[in-house]
Amino acid sequence: MNLYIIDAFTNEPFKGNPAAVCLLEERKGDQWMQNVAMEMNLSETAFLYPLKDGYELRWFTPVKEVDLCGHATLASAHYLWETGIEPKGKELRFLTKSGWLSAKMDEDWIELNFPLEKVEPCKVPEPLEDALGVELLFVGSNRMDVLVEVESERQIRELQPNFTKLATIKARGILVTSRAEEEPFDFVSRCFFPAVGVNEDPVTGSAHCALAPYWQSKLGKNHFLAKQLSVREGILKVQIQEGRVLLAGQAVTVVKGELR
Template sequence: MKTYIVDAFTKIPYSGNPAGVCILDYELPDNLMAKIAREINHSETAFLHKIDNVYRLRWFTPKTEVSLCGHATLATAHILYEKGFLKSNEQIKFDTKSGILTARITNDMIELDFPQMFVDNCESNEIIEKAFDIKPVYVGKNDKRYLIEIDSIERLKTIKPDFQLLQKSDRGGFIITAKSDDNYDFYSRFFAPGVGINEDPVTGSAHCYLAPYWSKRLNKSKMLAFQASERTGIMECELLDNNRVLLRGQAITVNEMTMDWKNN
């Protein structure tokens, strides 16, 4: 099985967000994909196989399967184009647990068509404020995660969460964001201890929330975002009128290998 390691939402090796990409002749059993994802041990590993003109795509963290992953989708699209599975002018259709997602090359970036996602306003709580040592200016949540705005980029960059305390939260994911004072429109970080990822370096799915949130705050439909993890990453976000968001970024392959799974 051909497996690739791709750094997504960057053009510089060993920055951005690394993802495993496994190209399959047919879908593997779930427990085997979970073992392979644990072995690769990046925040997500994508498993891909073609059915007619659509690519079936699934994502696994080292701990669990997830329903949406931006950086591993970008990494997968990058491999399909770079390795000649598709021509640069062809659109990719992915069949996923979040419905049909598409990818295409535009200028020098890969553009992903993803759903917009939202949270409902809620009160802050003691776990959030103590675990991140922050005083939020906004808190929203849905059934999976919190979206939290603070008023300082410098504070955002220096957060060192208490992950033991976060394990007591009613949600497993935390998007923390702040308005930019430089060439970017907003900054963010993403923590997901609930799915085995303390901090994700650059998170496409988080920007499905961040783009509509900041679009209203900034009165802009096209924004440039910076994720301020240790590895850092950049993406362009553009809201569409049909509750979709375009996420654009670059990627680079850093490793290629063959994995033997038949004896597992």
């Protein structure tokens, strides 16, 4: 069966966030999928299985399955359209552990329809401030992650987290954000997931399901242009609409292979 590696939330090879995408010819067991994800050693490997009205979609890091992933969903849609398995004008539907998600083309961007994952203020986890090494302006959490606002974009760029300490926090990941310092961007972020085997994720679509409503409350707007400040960097168009988050990005295929 074919296995592609696609860089998501970028239009340049070797930027954005790479995801492996595998279209299954028959259902596979959880351990088999976990083994493939471990072999790929990317932040996410996506497995698609055809259904009558869409695709079942599951996401695995090298060490465990996760409930929501943006960049591997975007990569999956790109794969289905680029290979001609699905016509480019068709809206795609994915059944996932976070319910039905969809993807559609908007010129040369792919728009994902994702759940809104609002954070609420929470008690600061004991090792958090020490692990990040910066003053925290806000700390909140949702069902998956802890979100932290810090003073400046410069602080985010210079972060050198203690991943051993971050991994002890009971959350999928730590999302660190601030206002953007350069136009046309509204906010920036870096995202750390050592608890699920990914110290830093290059570009994290699902994190923006929390970042969007957080910055909506601070900036008083529903449309955002966001940048994730990893070494590879990535750009996302983000919109809140009818209680959902629309995430738009681009993608480029860098590897076409065969899983034997």
